[in-house]
Amino acid sequence: xxxxxxxxxxxxxxxxxxxxxxxxxxxxxxxxxxxxxxxxxxxxxxxxxxxxxxxxxxxxxxxxxxxxxxxxxxxxxxxxxxxxxxxxxxxxxxxxxxxxxxxxxxxxxxxxxxxxxxxxxxxxxxxxxxxxxxxxxxxxxxxxxxxxxxxxxxxxxxxxxxxxxxxxxxxxxxxxxxxxxxxxxxxxxxxxxxxxxxxxxxxxxxxxxxxxxxxxxxxxxxxxxxxxxxxxxxxxxxxxxxxxxxxxxxxxxxxxxxxxxxxxxxxxxxxxxxxxxxxxxxxxxxxxxxxxxxxxxxxxxxxxxxxxxxxxxxxxxxxxxxxxxxxxxxxxxxxxxxxxxxxxxxxxxxxxxxxxxxxxxxxxxxxxxxxxxxxxxxxxxxxxxxxxxxxxxxxxxxxxxxxxxxxxxxxxxxxxxxxxxxxxxxxxxxxxxxxxxxxxxxxxxxxxxxxxx
Amino acid sequence: xxxxxxxxxxxxxxxxxxxxxxxxxxxxxxxxxxxxxxxxxxxxxxxxxxxxxxxxxxxxxxxxxxxxxxxxxxxxxxxxxxxxxxxxxxxxxxxxxxxxxxxxxxxxxxxxxxxxxxxxxxxxxxxxxxxxxxxxxxxxxxxxxxxxxxxxxxxxxxxxxxxxxxxxxxxxxxxxxxxxxxxxxxxxxxxxxxxxxxxxxxxxxxxxxxxxxxxxxxxxxxxxxxxxxxxxxxxxxxxxxxxxxxxxxxxxxxxxxxxxxxxxxxxxxxxxxxxxxxxxxxxxxxxxxxxxxxxxxxxxxxxxxxxxxxxxxxxxxxxxxxx
Ligand SMILES: Cc1cc2nc3c(=O)[nH]c(=O)nc-3n(C[C@H](O)[C@H](O)[C@H](O)COP(=O)(O)O)c2cc1C
Ligand code: SF4
Ligand code: SF4
Ligand code: FES
Numbered sequence: 001x002x003x004x005x006x007x008x009x010x011x012x013x014x015x016x017x018x019x020x021x022x023x024x025x026x027x028x029x030x031x032x033x034x035x036x037x038x039x040x041x042x043x044x045x046x047x048x049x050x051x052x053x054x055x056x057x058x059x060x061x062x063x064x065x066x067x068x069x070x071x072x073x074x075x076x077x078x079x080x081x082x083x084x085x086x087x088x089x090x091x092x093x094x095x096x097x098x099x100x101x102x103x104x105x106x107x108x109x110x111x112x113x114x115x116x117x118x119x120x121x122x123x124x125x126x127x128x129x130x131x132x133x134x135x136x137x138x139x140x141x142x143x144x145x146x147x148x149x150x151x152x153x154x155x156x157x158x159x160x161x162x163x164x165x166x167x168x169x170x171x172x173x174x175x176x177x178x179x180x181x182x183x184x185x186x187x188x189x190x191x192x193x194x195x196x197x198x199x200x201x202x203x204x205x206x207x208x209x210x211x212x213x214x215x216x217x218x219x220x221x222x223x224x225x226x227x228x229x230x231x232x233x234x235x236x237x238x239x240x241x242x243x244x245x246x247x248x249x250x251x252x253x254x255x256x257x258x259x260x261x262x263x264x265x266x267x268x269x270x271x272x273x274x275x276x277x278x279x280x281x282x283x284x285x286x287x288x289x290x291x292x293x294x295x296x297x298x299x300x301x302x303x304x305x306x307x308x309x310x311x312x313x314x315x316x317x318x319x320x321x322x323x324x325x326x327x328x329x330x331x332x333x334x335x336x337x338x339x340x341x342x343x344x345x346x347x348x349x350x351x352x353x354x355x356x357x358x359x360x361x362x363x364x365x366x367x368x369x370x371x372x373x374x375x376x377x378x379x380x381x382x383x384x385x386x387x388x389x390x391x392x393x394x395x396x397x398x399x400x401x402x403x404x405x406x407x408x409x410x411x412x413x414x415x416x417x418x419x420x421x422x423x424x425x426x427x428x429x430x431x432x433x434x435x436x437x438x439x440x441x442x443x444x445x446x447x448x449x450x451x452x453x
Numbered sequence: 454x455x456x457x458x459x460x461x462x463x464x465x466x467x468x469x470x471x472x473x474x475x476x477x478x479x480x481x482x483x484x485x486x487x488x489x490x491x492x493x494x495x496x497x498x499x500x501x502x503x504x505x506x507x508x509x510x511x512x513x514x515x516x517x518x519x520x521x522x523x524x525x526x527x528x529x530x531x532x533x534x535x536x537x538x539x540x541x542x543x544x545x546x547x548x549x550x551x552x553x554x555x556x557x558x559x560x561x562x563x564x565x566x567x568x569x570x571x572x573x574x575x576x577x578x579x580x581x582x583x584x585x586x587x588x589x590x591x592x593x594x595x596x597x598x599x600x601x602x603x604x605x606x607x608x609x610x611x612x613x614x615x616x617x618x619x620x621x622x623x624x625x626x627x628x629x630x631x632x633x634x635x636x637x638x639x640x641x642x643x644x645x646x647x648x649x650x651x652x653x654x655x656x657x658x659x660x661x662x663x664x665x666x667x668x669x670x671x672x673x674x675x676x677x678x679x680x681x682x683x684x685x686x687x688x689x690x691x692x693x694x695x696x697x698x699x700x701x702x703x704x705x706x707x708x709x710x711x712x713x714x715x716x717x718x719x720x721x722x723x724x725x726x727x728x729x730x731x732x733x734x735x736x737x738x739x740x741x742x743x744x745x746x747x748x749x750x751x752x753x754x755x756x757x758x759x760x761x762x763x764x765x766x767x768x769x770x771x772x773x774x775x776x
Contacts, residue, residue, distance in 0.1 A: 168637065185634065190501040190529050356615060356634075356641035357502050363556035366639040370592045387589065394552030397523040398504055 002269070003230060005218040005238050006211070007254045010098055016133065018140035021101040027146055029109045029220035034154045037220075042113035046216060048224030050236035055081055055172075055209030056287065056327040057402075058311050061216075067196040068114055069204040077205040078111045078119040079181065080213055082134075083165050083172035085124055087288035087349055088329030091240035092210035094252040096123070096130045099214075100137035104160065106213035108146060109220050111158050114206055119160050121210075122177050125167035135162050169353035173401045174207040176355065187355050188401035209327075211240050231257035235310035239328055245283075246334035248272035261285070261307040261314075262299040265332060278334035281442075282418075285314050286326020288346045289406035291413030292339070293323050319413065335442040338432075339421050343414040344372035350407035361404040364395040368411055375422060378429030385422045389415050457534040461485045461508075462542045474527035474538055475506055479717060486717075487540050488550075488579050490557070490664050491616035492528035494719055499621050500528035503614065504553045505579060509546050512537035524549055547583075554583040560594045560639075561665075562611050570666030572679040575718060576614060595639065602632075602645050605671050605730050606660060610642050613667035619643060619659040626655040626723065643667070654693050657729040661712045661720050672730055673701075673709035682708055684744035689737055693725035699744050707733045716747070 004010075014020040021027075033042050047062030068076060080103065084092040096103055103121070111119050123131045138160050141147045149157050165171050166180045175189035178200050199205025215237060219227045228236045235257040244250045247265065249272040255264065264270045265280065274280050283298045284290060301307050302321035307314065315322045333342065351369040356362040368391050374380045392408035399405070415422060421443060425432050437443060456467035461478045462485040468477045476494075478486040487508055492500030500506075506528045510521040515535030524546060527538070540546055558580055565571040597610035615634070620643070623632030635644045659668045682701040689696045701709045710729050712720030732738065 170637075190526070351638065354638035356636075356638040357617075358504050359502070359553055359556045359614065360504055362615065362639055362641070363559045367556075367559060367590065367592075394549065394556070398507060398549050398553065400501060 002254075002256045002259065003238065004254045005227075005230075006095060006102060006214050006240065007099070007252075015099055016097075016101075016137075018101060018137070018144060021099070022144070025221075026101055027105050027141075029217045030105055030112075030146060031152065033109045033112050033220050034152050034156055039113045039115055042109065042216075042220060045219055045224035046113070049215075049219040049227040050224075050231075050234060051212065051215055051219060051227065052234070052236075052311065053209060054211035054215070054239065054327070056086070056289070058325065061208065061212055064196070064208075065114060065206060067194075068206055069197045070115065071204070075118065075203050076114055076116045077200045077203060078107065078114055078116040078213075079174075079177065079200060079205055079207045080107060080119065080121040080210055081172060081174060081177060081207050082121055082123040082127070082130075082210045083169075083177060084127070084210070084327075085169040085172050085353075086327050086329055087346065088242060088244055088284060088331045089287045089327045090242045090244075091252050091328060093124075093127055093130055094242075095210060095214060095240065096127075096134055100134050101141070102214045102217055103134065103210055104137050104141050104146075106216045107160055108141070108151070108158060110206075110208070110213055110216050111160075112156055113216075116206075117157050117159065119158070120163055120181060120200075121160070122163045122165055122171070122181055124172075125165040128164060131162050131164050138162065168355070169349070170355045170401075170403060173403065176401070177207065178205065187357050188403075190400055232308065232310050233312060235312060235325075239309070239325070241309070241328045241330050243271050243330045243332070245330075245332035246275045246278060246337065247332045248275050255309055257308075257310050259309045260299070261309055264309055264330070265298070271330075271332065274332065274334050276334070278336065280332065281335045281337060282333040282339060284323070284329070284331040284333075284410070285309075286324045287329030288331075288349065288410060289402075290324040290326040291319055291322070291409050292342075292417065293413075294417040297321050297417075319409070320416075323413070336438050336440075338376070338438040338443050339414055339418040340372065340376045340425050340432075341438075343411055344369065344376045346410045347372050347407065350403065354403060354407070355401075358398075358400045358404070360395045361399045361407065364391050364404070365407045367391055368407070372411070375425050376432065378425060378432040380422075380426050382423065382426050384426070385415055385419060388412075457532050457536075459532045459534075459536045459538065461538040462540050468532055470531075472532050474508060474510075474525075474530050474532055474536075475500075477532050478527065478538075478540065483716070485540055487527050488575075488582070489528055489717070490575055490579065490614060491618060493618050493621070493662055494717075495723070496618060496621040496662065497625060499618060501526050502617050503557065505550060505557075507546060507549050507553070509539040509543045510536060511539050511543075551583050551585075554579055555585060555589070557614050558584060558588065559590050561614070562594060562596070564612070567675075568612065568666035569669045569674060569679075570612075570663075574666060575664035597642060600645070601671070602659075602668075603656065605657060605726065607669050607671050607674065608643060608645075609667050609669065611667075612665050613643055614665055615641055615643070616664055618662040618664070619668055622655070622659050622662055626658065627653040632659075654725045654727070655723055657726045658712065658720070658723045660729075661714070661723075664718070670709055670729075672733075676708050677703060684746065686713065686741040686744050687738040688741065689728065689732065689739065691725060691728055694728060695722045695724070696728055697722055698724050698728055698738075700738060700740070705735055707735060707738075713744070 009024050043065050051061045052058040166186045170176045171180045171186040173188045176186040180186035195205040238254050241253045266273045280295050284292050301316045311325045314325045347369040351365040354361045354365045371384050392412040395404045396408040459477050464481045487506040489506045490503040507524040508527040512518045514533030600608045632645045685700045687700045698710050700707050712724045
């Protein structure tokens with residue numbers, strides 16, 4: 001059985017409430033940090049743990065914290081990114097819904113480390129009921145002396161607020177989130193300056209994902225070294241994976257980083273194999289923004305090694321034959337799924353969610369969506385396929401924020417690995433006119449040939 | 454403070470700390486200056502949106518010579534000592550810029566024949582230099598209804614490239630925030646809180662900063678092609694602005710009044726609405742002499758009506774048919 005750190009007490013009835021959470025060892029990290037450690041000690045433990053940001057980019061958290069500017073007389077802020085809107089990702093919701101206190105606890109401990117007297121949890125607008133749960137947890141923490149003035153008599157003051165999001169995926173991008181939190185239109189800022197220097201209200205700010213902040217709790221409780229023992233190489237600790245798609249047991253799993261992908265998909269401990277006895281066709285391992293992998297690259301890398309659930313192994317082979325761990329939105333496709341349709345669906349999302357500030361993303365996302373729609377409906381041409389690749393290339397890397405990349409990568413990867421399926425849509429418009437094409441029989445009965453990297 | 458050395462397309466210059474790559478390139482000269490559709494020197498926080506000014510930083514600085522991983526917006530990236538930048542010399546940059554221009558034109562109506570901006574439109578220049586001769590967009594282009602912003606300015610959103618310059622004018626020169634962007638992504642639009650609310654002494658400058666024909670002067674609408682007019686520097690005593698303007702004349706008649714634009718298409722000084730809209734009598738002004746324009750400008754190609762009998766008469770067709 002794999003070790004669990006965040007969801008260890010998930011099975012305990014009533015763990016949502018303060019009493020049960022506390023009686024199961026909750027808020028120990030706050031006691032330990034505030035009473036026995038200096039803020040820098042906490043940062044040091046997080047550095048030692050090797051924890052990397054769980055929001056998608058995987059940036060080392062300890063390093064991010066140590067970049068925080070500390071000018072005299074200027075407040076610092078910790079902001080929790082709970083805007084979780086990436087298609088395929090639902091782990092933060094699960095955590096906040098089931099164990100809200102671990103987030104509140106992590107927020108207090110992290111704020112102490114950063115010297116922040118105010119923190120905000122920015123929760124996705126559609127998660128309004130989750131916001132109520134977290135607000136209740138915060139109220140309980142206040143009532144029990146974990147928040148407010150002079151916490152545990154240590155002189156540390158801290159106030160925590162929940163902000164319900166603006167209802168846009170782009171508000172999850174950290175600088176757009178800060179704009180939105182300030183009450184403005186959620187447009188990403190042009191960087192530099194980075195939030196660590198000038199973030200919320202122009203003050204030094206750390207933005208971290210829900211899961212990142214929750215992971216600080218076991219790190220402080222057990223020590224960074226202990227945390228770093230789990231995992232492989234630079235992928236330390238545990239990770240929440242939102243598993244969805246054509247699997248027997250969709251849901252949120254806490255895994256030790258390093259579990260083989262094959263085991264994750266097929267073992268009964270996790271996804272339990274492909275549903276309805278079908279075959280695996282493809283997998284998007286890290287949320288809609290990361291490249292899709294065809295069956296033969298899911299469980300093995302291009303060099304024939306076992307693919308593992310780590311930052312490094314999932315990106316092995318670069319974009320030619322690899323993907324990314326991203327936010328851990330693990331989507332599995334069986335042989336009946338249409339990749340063109342799926343790609344169109346993703347591109348529809350990015351088209352809808354582009355903030356529209358910069359021209360490549362504003363115009364390019366809509367263009368790709370229209371071309372993909374045409375292909376999916378059997379009305380496209382062969383030249384559309386290359387057009388897609390070219391448009392994706394013109395967006396990628398040329399935008400203000402990574403949403404442009406996130407829109408371009410899945411399209412480029414789908415064409416890279418499933419070009420035959422796009423061609424099939426052009427050559428057999430009669431077969432794909434039916435919106436349920438693929439459901440009765442696989443779109444492409446022939447197994448695709450591996451591309452060489 | 455010591456100066457920083459930066460090399461752009463193999464030409465080196467020393468600049469003050471804080472100078473952006475774009476500004477440094479402009480100091481070297483037009484041969485190396487990237488095009489800029491959204492940056493505007495006099496508008497704080499402008500730039501970064503259009504991405505036409507992308508350049509490649511092939512050497513970050515003397516201290517850290519690593520190249521930057523992505524192309525950067527030269528208007529928002531400051532120079533470091535020893536930095537080396539490739540603009541027109543980098544095929545990657547030219548390729549990316551062509552892509553940006555294609556994106557900017559993707560939904561543009563290309564109604565230049567009936568657009569007041571034609572002849573002084575930065576998008577026209579840019580597409581002439583970087584554009585494809587044929588669009589690859591086979592889908593319907595987005596359109597918007599025309600909106601009046603007060604009685605002097607018309608917003609034709611269909612032509613807008615969302616450069617945010619007018620938003621910055623509104624933010625920085627009007628007391629209340631009434632003009633901005635609504636909606637998201639491809640359907641974003643410039644809008645005014647209450648359509649007639651931008652009633653401010655300096656609102657007319659939106660027309661001058663707009664790089665395309667999205668914001669036009671209603672007092673000049675369809676009166677003439679700009680290249681038939683003769684630009685003349687003039688001034689008057691004004692208690693709101695410097696009173697330094699350009700009169701656009703046909704014979705003795707003043708067709709329109711604008712700010713004085715420099716080599717980069719940016720106004721030297723913002724002018725007030727009184728000077729712009731209400732002082733159309735020659736007696737209001739002291740003329741200084743013809744405005745010097747680049748030889749390459751299509752406006753310089755016009756012959757001020759001396760050779761041709763064609764007089765641009767006000768168009769009488771109803772607006773509907775024109776758009
Ligand atoms: C378009 C876009 C959407 C994002 N959405 C989220 C999100 O919903 N949740 C999140 O934690 N990070 C999201 N991110 C990543 C954040 O910008 C940021 O990297 C993250 O919050 C940093 O936290 P971490 O270091 O703990 O991962 C998004 C990024 C982009 C570009
Ligand atoms: S890349 Fe897209 S979402 Fe990001 S700033 Fe540009 S237009 Fe907005
Ligand atoms: S109306 Fe003109 S100035 Fe305003 S954003 Fe559009 S193109 Fe720019
Ligand atoms: S001028 Fe630099 S991005 Fe527009």
